[in-house]
Amino acid sequence: MGKLRPGKVEWLALGHTGRPTLRPLQNLLLLWTLLNCGLGGSAQGPGEWTPWGSWSRCSSSCGRGLSVRSRRCFWFPGGEPCWGDSHEYRLCPLPDCPLGAIPFRDLQCALYNGHPVLGTQKTYQWVPFYGAPNQCDLNCLAEGHAFYHSFGRVLDGTPCSPGTQGLCVAGRCLSAGCDGLLGSDAREDHCGRCGGTNESCLLVQRVFRDSGAFAGYWNVTLIPEGARHIRVAHRSRNHLALIGGDGRYVLNGNWAVSPPGTYEAAGTRVVYTRAAGPEETLSAAGPTSQDLLLQVLLQEPNPGIAFEFWLPRERYGPFQAQAQAVGWFLRQQQPREVEPQAPELPAAPAPSAPRTPTPAPDPCGRCPDTRGRAHRLLYYCRGDFVFRARVLSRLHQGQETRYEVQVQLIYKNRSPLRALEYVWALGRCPCPRLDLHREYLLAVQRLISPDGTQDRLLLPHMGYARAWSPAEDSRVRLAARHCPV
Known part of the structure; x- marks a missing residue:
């Protein structure tokens, strides 16, 4: 930054002869000095700065430029000069230069095109040369020749070199601190505060060691809005997955492995790396503009996933509550399965006379009728989730039936629901029974196993599952008003 120059110093002489003419501001400064130091006393300590002047116009109209402001020092002979700098430089907020704009350094070299240099009458066309020791x-x-010439310093505000953030000021390459001042050493802390000391945020740093009982997607942690300096790493054949605030996968979703690279998510750039060995990392500077959900696609036992991020203090409490509400484990779709179907047989010759086929008896029989206002109120008020869904598939697993459903409208939920969910029912012939490709209004409960390895949506036996209709939609909305608070 600009240092004190002799031409910028004003001496205040106290003698009766040879006294310079003082402007009103200097008179005020002299009076202030005399009153503070005592009439007739000698000056002690450093000189005094005038207030900073106004900022100059920017050195450029686009790209990166700087403006400058200055101040003057007044001090007494025999005393110490002012401490600090006489000039300050700051970056200008400017729009990007249009495509094809000539860089500032190129313009300065071009000023010497066609002019004799080096003591001869020869002229040259000049372009910037970046291989010299002093980049400022x-x-x-000289185009077409193997030599370069130095024409002195570049103008203040010239970029030091292509692709760098530094600007040349008085022959020196200076970078801006977070306060925008060139040559400043002010830096943002982990909380994003310029010159801070990390006192306004907390570090969340944990290792996720739980291992699921089956292959699939499992929740690792919620990364809440406002998180900064996000780091995730693990060494295994498993894959990290990330879900954005809109419920869609950013990477490694739907059983497809994404290529390494940079992904846009929640207002920040997420860098995803996967080395040749079994190591994966995620990193993002933040701050995130919405919540992200970090998952792991388990293919083998989890050896541990280390993650950390910085979070504003006021958001740490809500983050803890959200993490508990979401739960560490996710009811996530597995490879989509459907009920096995018998292989098709070759077509038999057409019979001479049509016969009416006899329908096969339903092995499950009919479920008892559970309609009624009391039944609807009971399960709506007790249920953890009430939503409208379309049945996509049905699969019998042991003594349970698993439905894959597409959630279309949520009336009540104690924790977030995804677009695709699994709903479990007890028995191979559960009641109520859900038909494929139909839409239902469901009231289900959340069931977490004692060891925490399973987190399910359970449709209770003889519970609430009604085929959707506009009339049923009105009834379920009315039921919400009669639940006890």
Whole structure:
């Protein structure tokens, strides 16, 4: 930054002869000095700065430029000069330069095109040369020749070199701190505060060691809005997965492995790396503009997933509550399965006379009728989730039936629901029974196993499952008003 120059110093002489003429501001400064130091006393300590002047116009109209402001020092002979700098430089907020705009350094070299240099009458066309020792000198290469010439310093505000953030000021390459001042060492802390000391945020740092009982997607942690300096790493054949605030996968979703690279998510860039060995990492500077959900696609036992991020203090409490509400484990779709169907047989010759086929008897029989206002109120008020869904598939697993459903409208939920969910029912012939490809209004409960390895949506026996209709929609909305608070 600009240092004190002799031409910027004003001496205040107290003698009766040779006294300079003082402007009103200098008179005020002299009076203030005399009153504070005592009439007739000698000056002690450093000189005094005038207030900062206004910022100058920007050195550029686009891209990166700087503006400058200055101040003057007043001090007494024999005393110490002012401490600090006489000039400050700051970056200008400017729009990007249009495509094809000539860079600032190129313009400065071009000023010498066609002019004799080097003591001869020869002229050259000049372009910037970046191989010289001082990058803030105007080093220009003669086109078509193997030499360059230095024309002195570049103008203040010239980029030091392509692709860098530094700007040349008084022959020096300076970078801006987070306060926008060139040459400043001010830096953002982990909380995003310029010059802070990390006192306004907390570090969340944990290792997720739980291992699911089956292959599939499992929740690792919620990364809440406002998180910064996100880091995730593990070493295994498992894959990290990330879900955005809109419920869609950012990477490694739907059983497909994404390529390494940079992904946009929640207002920040997520860098995903996968080395040749069994190591994966995620990193993002943040801050995130919405919640992210970190998952792991388990293919083998989980050896541990280390994650950390910085979170504003005021958001740490809500984060803990959200993490408990979401739960560490996710009811996530497995490879989509459907009920096995018998293989098709070759078509038999057409009979001479049509016969009416006899329908096969339903092995499950009919479920008892459970309609009624009291039944609807009971399960709506007791249920953890009430939603409208379309049945996509049905699968018998042991003594249970698993329905894969597409959630279309949520009336009540104690924790977030995804677009695709599994709903479990007891028995191979559960009641109520859900038909494929039909839409239902369901009231289900959340069931977490004692060891925490399973988190399910359970449709109770003889519970609430009604085929959707506009009339049923009105009834379920009315039921919400009669539940006890």
